[in-house]
Amino acid sequence: MNTKKKGPAAKAAGSNKRPLLVSLRYYKGFYLMFLPVLAFAIVFNYLPMFGIRYAFYSYKGIKEPVFVGLAHFEKMMKMSGFWNAFGNTITLSVVKLLLNTFTAVALSLMLNEMKSATFKKITQTIVYLPHFMSWVVTASVFTLILSPTSAGLVNSILIKLGILKEGIYFLADKSWWRTMFYGINVWKDTGWGTIIFIATLSGINPELYEAAAMDGAGRWNKLRFITMPALNNTIITVLILNLAKVMNLFESVFVMQNDAVIQVSDVLHTYIYTQTFNSGALPDYGYTTAVGLTASLVGCVFVMVCNKASHKVRGRGIV
Amino acid sequence: MRVKKMLAAGMAVTMAASVALSGCSSSAKTGADATSAGAITESGSSTGESKAENEIKKPDKITIMVNSTVTTKANNRDAFEKRWEELTGIDLEIIQPDHDAYFDVLGQSFASGPENWPDVIILNGSYYTGYAEEGALWDMTEAWENSELKASGRVTGEDVIEATKIDGKLYGFPDARRGGCLTYVKKKWLDNCGLEAPTTYEEYLNMLKAFTEGDPDGNGINGDTYGVSASGLMGAKGGDPSSNYLPEFYQDAQPNFVRGEDGIWYDGFTKENFKGALERLRDAYSKGYIDKESLTNGTKDCRNKFYEDKFGVFTYWAGTWASNLKNNLEANGKDGELIPLKPIKEVGTYEEGTAPVWAITSACENPEGVFKYFIESMLDGGDMQMLWSYGVEDVHWSTKAETVLDKTYAAGEFHTRESLEQPGTQYTKQHLDPTLAIATWENDPGKDTVKEEAKVSQKIFNENCHQAIIIPSTEVMATYNGDLTTLKNSIVADVVVQGLSIDAAYERFEKEGGAEWSKLIVDSLNELGSSK
Numbered sequence: 034m035n036t037k038k039k040g041p042a043a044k045a046a047g048s049n050k051r052p053l054l055v056s057l058r059y060y061k062g063f064y065l066m067f068l069p070v071l072a073f074a075i076v077f078n079y080l081p082m083f084g085i086r087y088a089f090y091s092y093k094g095i096k097e098p099v100f101v102g103l104a105h106f107e108k109m110m111k112m113s114g115f116w117n118a119f120g121n122t123i124t125l126s127v128v129k130l131l132l133n134t135f136t137a138v139a140l141s142l143m144l145n146e147m148k149s150a151t152f153k154k155i156t157q158t159i160v161y162l163p164h165f166m167s168w169v170v171t172a173s174v175f176t177l178i179l180s181p182t183s184a185g186l187v188n189s190i191l192i193k194l195g196i197l198k199e200g201i202y203f204l205a206d207k208s209w210w211r212t213m214f215y216g217i218n219v220w221k222d223t224g225w226g227t228i229i230f231i232a233t234l235s236g237i238n239p240e241l242y243e244a245a246a247m248d249g250a251g252r253w254n255k256l257r258f259i260t261m262p263a264l265n266n267t268i269i270t271v272l273i274l275n276l277a278k279v280m281n282l283f284e285s286v287f288v289m290q291n292d293a294v295i296q297v298s299d300v301l302h303t304y305i306y307t308q309t310f311n312s313g314a315l316p317d318y319g320y321t322t323a324v325g326l327t328a329s330l331v332g333c334v335f336v337m338v339c340n341k342a343s344h345k346v347r348g349r350g351i352v
Numbered sequence: 353m354r355v356k357k358m359l360a361a362g363m364a365v366t367m368a369a370s371v372a373l374s375g376c377s378s379s380a381k382t383g384a385d386a387t388s389a390g391a392i393t394e395s396g397s398s399t400g401e402s403k404a405e406n407e408i409k410k411p412d413k414i415t416i417m418v419n420s421t422v423t424t425k426a427n428n429r430d431a432f433e434k435r436w437e438e439l440t441g442i443d444l445e446i447i448q449p450d451h452d453a454y455f456d457v458l459g460q461s462f463a464s465g466p467e468n469w470p471d472v473i474i475l476n477g478s479y480y481t482g483y484a485e486e487g488a489l490w491d492m493t494e495a496w497e498n499s500e501l502k503a504s505g506r507v508t509g510e511d512v513i514e515a516t517k518i519d520g521k522l523y524g525f526p527d528a529r530r531g532g533c534l535t536y537v538k539k540k541w542l543d544n545c546g547l548e549a550p551t552t553y554e555e556y557l558n559m560l561k562a563f564t565e566g567d568p569d570g571n572g573i574n575g576d577t578y579g580v581s582a583s584g585l586m587g588a589k590g591g592d593p594s595s596n597y598l599p600e601f602y603q604d605a606q607p608n609f610v611r612g613e614d615g616i617w618y619d620g621f622t623k624e625n626f627k628g629a630l631e632r633l634r635d636a637y638s639k640g641y642i643d644k645e646s647l648t649n650g651t652k653d654c655r656n657k658f659y660e661d662k663f664g665v666f667t668y669w670a671g672t673w674a675s676n677l678k679n680n681l682e683a684n685g686k687d688g689e690l691i692p693l694k695p696i697k698e699v700g701t702y703e704e705g706t707a708p709v710w711a712i713t714s715a716c717e718n719p720e721g722v723f724k725y726f727i728e729s730m731l732d733g734g735d736m737q738m739l740w741s742y743g744v745e746d747v748h749w750s751t752k753a754e755t756v757l758d759k760t761y762a763a764g765e766f767h768t769r770e771s772l773e774q775p776g777t778q779y780t781k782q783h784l785d786p787t788l789a790i791a792t793w794e795n796d797p798g799k800d801t802v803k804e805e806a807k808v809s810q811k812i813f814n815e816n817c818h819q820a821i822i823i824p825s826t827e828v829m830a831t832y833n834g835d836l837t838t839l840k841n842s843i844v845a846d847v848v849v850q851g852l853s854i855d856a857a858y859e860r861f862e863k864e865g866g867a868e869w870s871k872l873i874v875d876s877l878n879e880l881g882s883s884k
Contacts, residue, residue, distance in 0.1 A: 093830075094459035095486040113864055114835040181644045205647045205849055291647045292585065293845035295838055312834035313608075314825040315482030 088323040093315040105323035115324065117296065118304035122328070125211065125286065125300060126279035129218050134272055136219050137226030138264065142256070144227060145234045157231075160224025172288035175217050179203040205293040214289060214298070226271075233267040234260065269347065273339045280332040301328045411721040413443040417461065417470040419454040421708070422446070423743060423782045426773040431744045432782065439735055440725055455479060462488060466715035471722050476708035480516075480524055481825040483711065489523040490712040495723040496522055501731055501791065509790025512707055515819030519880075524709025525727050527740070528788040532704040533597065534670045534695075534813045536677060540687040541568035541664040549691050553632075553698045556600050560641035563664045580665040581643035581658070583651040585633065585844050596703065597654075597667045601636065603698040605629035607840055609823050609877060617877035619870040621840050621861075630857070633848045647845060659684045670813035671787055672780065675803040692809040695816050704817040730784065731791040741789070742768060742798060743782040749798075766797035828876035832869035839866045 057064055088105060090098035109115045140160065147153040163171070178186045181200035188200035203209045241259050250258065283302035290298045299307075305324050309316040340350035423432040429446060436444050447470060449457035454474075461468050462483075475483055483489050496502060496513065507513075512526050537549060542559070545568050550556040560579030567574050582597035586607055596602060605628065606620030620626055636642050643649065643663060658666045659680045668677065670692065678688040695702050710727050712719045729736045742749045753763040756778060761767045768779040786796050787810055823829075843861055846852040852860075861867055 093482065093486065095462045095483060095488050108831065112835060114838060176645075176648050200644075202644060202647075202849065205845070207850075291845070292841040293647050293849050295842045295845075299838070307838050308834040311837050312830055313478050313823060313837065314830040314833060315478060315486070316834075317830050320831075 084322065085326055087319050088326045090319045091317055092319045093317055095315070098319070101319065105317075105320045106327070108320065109323055109327065114299070114304060114307075115301075118299045118301045121298060122280055122282055122300040122302075125214065125298075126282050128211075129215060129282075130272065130275050130279060132215055132219055133222050133226055134268065134275070136223045138230055138268060140223055141227040141230035141234060141264075142260065144231060145260075146252075157224070157227070160227065162224070163221045164225035166221065168284045168288045171217065171221055175213070175289075176204060179213060181205075202293075204289060205291055207294055207297050210289075210294040210297055214286070217289070218285060229271060230264060230267060233264055237263045266347070269343055273336060273343060273350075276335045276339050277332055279335060280328040301325075408720045408724050409718055410725055411442055411471075411718045413445065414472065414722055414726050415445040415447065415470040416472040416726070417447040417449070417454075417458055418474050420448065420451040421474065421783055422448065423748075424448065424773060427779075427782075428744070428747050428772060431747045432739065435739055435744045436736075439739065440729070442725060466713075469713045469715040471712060471716040471719075472726055473711055473713060474708055475524055475711050477706065478825060480706075480709055480711065481518060481822060484518050484521075484523040485825045488714055490714050490716060490719040491521050491523060492525060492712060492719070492723055492727075493517070493520075493522045495720055496525065499724070499728050501728045504733075504791075506731070506733060506791045506793075508792055511819055512704075512790050515706060515821065516709055518822055518824055524711035525723075526707035526709050526790065527727075527730050528707060528785055528790060529814070530705040530707040531669060531671055531785075531788055531810075532702055532813060532817055533599075533667050534702055534809060534816075535600065535665060535667045535693040536674070536690040536809075537693060538568075538661075538664045538681075538687065539689040539691050540570075542691070544568050544570050549693055550696055551694075552696055553600060553603070556696050557636070557641070560636065560665065561639070564639070564641050568664055569661045577661070578643055578663050579636075579641040580667075581649060581654045581663045582646045582667070583649045583654050585646055585848050586841055598633065598642070599667060599699050599702060600696055601632045602629045603632075604700065607844070609873065611821055611877075617874050619874055622867070622870060627854050627858075630844065630847045630854055633844075634851065637848045638851065642848075647849060655680070659686065661686050671785075671810040672802075672806050674805040674809035678805055690805070692805075692812050694812055701816050701818045702813060703820050704813075705820050706822055731789065731793075733791065733793050733795070737784070737789070737791075737793055738797075739782070740784040741781055741786050741793075741796070743779065748779050748782055751797075767801070768798070824877060824880055826873070826876040826880055829873050832873055836866055836869045836873070839864055 087098060089100060089102060091101045091104075092098035144153055144157060147156070166174075177184065179188070181188055181202040183189055183200075185200060187203070188197065191197040192200065201209060203213050237259065242255055245255050245259055280301060282300045283306075286298055286300050287303050287306065290303060301324060305321045308321050308324070309318075343350040423429045425448065429448070433444050433446055447457075447461075458473060458479075461470065469488075475489075501507060509526070509529055512529050513522065516522060516524060516526050537559070541563060542549065545559070545562040545566055547559055547562060548555075550559050562568065563577055563579040565575055567577075569577055580598070585598065586596075603625070605623070605626040607626065608620055609617055610620045611617050633642070637644075637646075643654075643657070645653070649657075654666065655668075655677075657663060658677065661684075666677070674690065674692060678690060681688040681690075710730075712722050712727070716722055730740045731737055746752070747769070749766065749768045750761075751764050751766050752761075753765075754761055756767060756770055757776070759767070771777045771779050786793060786798055787802055787806070839861065843852075843857045843866075846860075847854065847857045
C-alpha cells in the first residue's frame with residue numbers, strides 16, 4: 034500500500050510552514066476556476082446582507098435612514114398581525130413540508146414497484162409536469178375548479194352526487210382554505226419531490242433484495258428492512274434542506290389569498306407585502322426588513338435544531 | 353481544524369466589515385442628510401417668493417423621471433424628445449425605468465442624495481403625499497396661481513387641482529383628471545325584464561332581483577344569471593375609491609379616513625352608515641344578487657363574465673371603456689347597448705380618484721422655470737399639447753393618405769398610427785388623454801375619433817362626480833394602517849361572505865386592535881391639521 038503523501042498538506046504537515054500559501058500555489062488552477070463563483074457569491078449573496086442594518090433604522094427611501102435601535106422589533110412584538118402571520122407561516126410551512134415529503138416518498142415507492150419501464154416513465158413525466166406550472170396559472174386553474182358556482186368542477190360533482198345542496202366557496206372559507214392549500218401543493222410538488230427518492234431507490238443493491246427473498250422476506254419486510262432504512266438518510270437530508278426554506282413562503286399563498294381567509298393564510302412575507310404596499314403611506318422599509326430578518330433567523334434556528342437532532346438520532350448531521 | 357479556523361476568521365471579518373460599513377455609511381449619510389435638509393429648506397423657502405413672469409428664467413436643461421405613461425423607448429421616445437426640444441429650445445433628459453420598477457428606482461435616486469434627484473417626477477396616491485410630507489417636493493402653489501394657464505380661463509379642472517392640494521398647498525400638478533367608475537346596465541336585459549334604468553336603491557335592488565331570478569338574457573332559463581359582479585368587496589386591492597365597484601351598496605359610507613365638513617378627520621369604517629353598507633352587501637350577497645366569486649375575481653374575470661352575459665350590471669371605468677365593453681359584447685355575439693347610469697339618489701355622486709401628478713423636486717435649481725416651460729406648457733392648447741396628447745407627426749400620428757391596419761384614411765384626415773410597441777393596435781394617446789385633460793383644447797384634431805358612447809359615459813361621470821380627498825401621510829399611519837386595512841378587509845369579507853353579524857364584526861374590530869389603531873391614526877391626522 035502506497036502511503037507516500039504527495040500533496041502540499043503532506044509537505045506542510047512535515048514543515049508546518051504557511052500551509053495556506055503552499056496550498057494556494059499547489060492548487061492554483063482550481064482556485065482560479067473557483068474565483069468567478071466566489072465573486073458571484075460575494076456580490077449577490079454577501080454584499081446584500083449589509084441591508085440587514087436597515088432593521089435598526091427608520092427608512093422611507095427619501096431621507097437618510099435614522100437609527101432607531103430595536104424599536105421595529107418592539108413594535109413587531111406588539112402587533113397581532115405579525116404574530117398571526119408568524120403562526121400561519123410555521124403551520125402552513127411545516128404541514129406542507131411533511132405532507133409533500135411523505136407523499137413524495139409514498140409515490141416513489143409505488144413507482145419503484147412498477148414492472149413496466151414504459152408505464153413508469155410515462156407516469157413519472159405526468160407527475161413531474163405540475164411542477165413547471167407557475168403559481169399564478171395554478172391558482173387560476175384551481176380557482177375555476179373550486180368555484181362555488183355551477184362552473185366549479187368539484188362543487189358541481191358534489192351537488193350532482195347529492196353530497197351538497199349548495200356549492201362551497203372553498204378558497205374563501207376559513208375552514209377549507211388550508212386543506213385546499215395543502216392539496217394544491219401536494220398536487221404541484223409531489224412528482225418533482227420523487228426524483229431524489231427514486232434516485233436513492235435505484236441505488237439500492239439488488240443483491241440485498243435477493244438475499245432477503247432467500248431468507249423468506251415478503252414485499253412488506255423488504256420494504257421495512259431494506260428500502261426504508263436506505264431511504265432514511267435521504268428523507269432526513271431533504272427535510273433539513275427544505276426546513277431552511279419554511280419561512281420563505283410567499284408566492285403560493287399570495288396567489289390563493291383573499292380577504293375572507295386572511296386570518297388563516299397571512300404569512301410573514303405576505304404581511305411584509307401588505308405593510309409595504311397597503312399602508313396608505315410611504316412604507317418604513319426598516320420595519321419590513323426587521324420582519325424579514327426575524328423570519329431568516331427563525332429559519333436558521335430550525336435548520337440548526339434539525340441538524341442537531343440528526344446528530345443525536347443518526348450520529349451525524351448534514352451541515 | 354484549519355478549515356474551521358478559516359471559517360471562523362472569515363465570519364469575524366464579515367461581521368466586522370458589516371458593522372464598520374454600517375457605521376461608516378450611517379455617519380456619512382448623516383452628513384449628507386444635513387446637506388440635503390439645507391437644500392430642501394432653501395428651495396422650499398423660495399416658493400414663498402412669487403416671481404413675476406418676466407423674472408422666470410428659462411432652464412437650459414430639464415431632467416425628468418417618468419413611468420411608461422409617457423411615450424416609451426419602444427414607441428420612439430427619441431422622436432418625442434427631439435420634438436419637445438425643438439419646441440422649447442431646452443435640453444430634455446428622460447429617465448424612464450420599467451413601469452413596475454418605477455417607484456423602486458425613484459426611491460433609489462432619492463436615497464442617493466439631492467444631487468441625483470431629477471427635476472420633475474410623476475407621482476400618485478400615497479407616494480405623492482409621502483414625498484410631500486418628507487419635504488422632497490417643491491411647493492408650486494404660487495407658480496400655479498400666477499401662471500398664464502390659470503389666467504387663460506381654459507382650465508376646466510380647477511376642482512381636480514384643488515383636490516390635489518395638501519393642507520392648501522400644491523406639490524404636484526395634475527394635467528388630466530383621474531377619471532372613475534360609473535355603473536353600466538345592459539339595455540336589452542332591462543327591456544326583457546320590463547324595467548327602466550334605476551334611480552333609487554330600491555329600484556336598483558329590484559333590477560338585481562329581476563336579473564338574478566328572472567330570464568333577462570332571454571335564453572328561456574330562469575335564474576342562470578345574476579345581477580352584479582365586482583373584483584373584491586372593497587374595490588381593488590388597496591381600496592382606491594375610484595375603483596369602488598359596488599357604489600350603490602356603499603352609498604355615502606367610506607371604509608377609509610374622511611375629513612368632515614368641519615375639517616375634522618374620522619374613520620368612515622367606524623360610522624353607523626358603514627354598518628348600513630355592510631348590511632346591504634350581506635343581504636344582496638346572500639340572495640345571490642352579487643357574484644359569489646367576487647372575493648376571488650380579478651377585474652379581467654369580471655369583464656369576461658360580463659361579455660359572456662353572466663351578469664347585467666357592471667360598475668367600471670367611464671370613457672374609453674364604454675366603447676371597449678360594447679365592442680367586446682358584440683364580438684361575443686351579445687347585444688352591446690349599455691346604459692351608463694347616473695348615480696342613484698342614495699349615492700349622490702360618483703367618486704373620482706386623485707389624479708397622478710407632475711411634481712418638481714425640492715432639489716430643482718429653477719423650479720419656476722421648470723413649472724412654466726415643462727408643466728404649464730403641456731396644456732398650451734397648441735403644439736405642445738398636441739405632442740403630449742398624440743405624439744410626433746408621421747411617427748405617432750399623421751394626416752397623410754394611408755391605410756393603418758384595416759382602416760384607410762384620406763389625405764388631410766387626422767389619424768393615429770399603428771403602435772410600435774403593440775403592433776395590431778393604433779395609438780390612442782401618448783401621455784395626455786384628450787378626453788380627460790383639465791384644460792379645453794379647441795383644436796383637438798382627434799376629438800371626432802372618440803366614440804359616442806365613450807363621450808356620453810365620460811360626460812355623465814364628469815357631471816356627476818366629486819373629487820376624492822387626499823389623505824395626508826403620517827408616521828402613525830405608516831405604522832398602523834397596513835394592519836388596519838387588512839383587518840377591515842377581513843371583517844367586511846366575514847360579514848358579507850360568511851354572514852357574520854355586524855355586532856360580532858365590530859367586536860372583532862375592537863378586540864384585534866383595529867379601534868385603537870383607527871383612533872391613533874385619526875388623532876395623528878387631526879394633529880397634523882392643527883399644527884399647520
